[in-house]
Amino acid sequence: MDLDTLLGRAISLADGGDWGPAADVLRDNVADFADEASVHCALGVAERELGNDGVAYECFKKALALQPEDPYLLATAGNGVAWFDDPDAMEALKSAALLAPDVPLTRMLYGAYLAREGFHEWAVEQLEAARELDEFDPQIPRARHRRLGPQRL
Template sequence: MIVVTLVATFGTVLAGCQSGQLVTGSIEPEAVTAPSAAQAAPATEAERVATVQRKLAEWQKRYQRRPNNKTNIITYAYLLRRANQSEEAIGVLQKATVKMPSDRDITIAYAKALADSGRPKEALEIIRRAEAASQDDWDFMSTIGALNDQLGDHRTAREYYKKALALAPEEPRVLSNLGLNYALTRELPQAESTLRKAASLPGADDRVRMNLALVLGLAGKFEEAQSIAGRDLPPVEAAENVAVMKRMLQQENTWDKVKKGG
């Protein structure tokens, strides 16, 4: 169920506020961008899984026909990651980096796949090879930020998010990462305001809205969190998410610990 995924993320936010774990995310190819709130989203987790599998099968065929096409490589690898096949995605991108060692987009995608597999240090080493030539790429800067967040260096991560925003001031996905970075450093008012801005911008997808819902839940604003989650989830699942958030915050006075920075 999607509730498991979202509540697991919420738990990671709570853990991050106390021990510094990653909750910021990466950016998907335009070819498979999630539907906006105005579009019809899949009503159940089974439908969402089926949609990913359908797209994966489609792009696998495209990749097999043209394995050296960059769009095919990046999109196929991304969908493998969405299908929880990160090792397969790494294999695809590793081959691509041999063929296209100086391609920045391939390098970014490879780093994201490594990070998904719990190898952020390796990912950061790889992506830094292209940093000098990537000062004008907001996606690149945001990815380095996310990797630093995963490694617990939230101050450096924030610097890279701000570099990304200097290049793309209205990019909701970078703002979403920055908002969650604030949550990790217990700056909840800044986290909430940044995520509200991100969610209000054109191009904000379901993950941006879910991040806002998570931070609202962390702030104890459960009714609004449920309302926002309900834009992309069936009402029952949105309610389940919020109910579990409440229970998690009530366990051992978690919320008091977070507010006190403990």
């Protein structure tokens, strides 16, 4: 199976809510794609959805160790390790936002991280930029509200 087929199959299963089979197909093939950050990152997402937080963390760490340049991978893996207060989160999320400043997801996740870490002014800048890029994304106002509280909205 090639990389696109593997990821397509896993995404198709995940989109249907079948996280167990999605994780299984990724686990069964991860050894064949040991140098592909996208496989480790996708497996991390699936493991997190299944409640396997420790395994998810290791998958996200492996994805970052492979030094991906794709902003979506950096944002997803960076966000994954951020929940464990991993110092690699800052660099990954910042890199994602710098590589793709026009992608709301990168700005939102970086802003949420900055807010969690207490950098509220910088967080507001990132979250406002995300909202300007996609004013209809319902996650962006929620992320800002959750991280900064209603008094900062």
